[in-house]
Amino acid sequence: MPGCNEVVEPGWNGYLFPAGDADALASKINQVLADRPKGxxxxxxxxxxxxxxFALPLVVAQYCDLYRHILDAKAIGASIQASQTEK
Structure with a gap:
């Protein structure tokens, strides 16, 4: 699943395994069941x-920063285009 590598540090807060590998999934589930406190x-x-x-305020702030960046870039592009048209 996309993004898992960014969120899961194997053995620290979860496990990763190849997509579609049912045996690997079963093995990881068994590891968690065998050591409940670790799980x-x-x-x-x-x-x-x-x-x-990934708290909502943080994600909202990141989106706002992204939109500001895009709008600033568009404004700069429009300004450059307008100055070139004036020539």
Missing amino acids: AAMGARSIEFVKQH
Whole structure:
């Protein structure tokens, strides 16, 4: 799944495995079931990671910055085009 590599640090807050590899998935599930405290700790770390990096106010601020950047670039482009037309 796209984005998983950015969110999951294997063994710290989850596990990664090749898409479609049912045996690898089953193995990782068995690892979590065999060590419930480790699985709970990984889950807690995942929640904290998402809160820190993907909280709504942070994501909104990043989108606003992106839109400002795009609008500024368009304004600069329009200004350049207008000055070239005046020549």
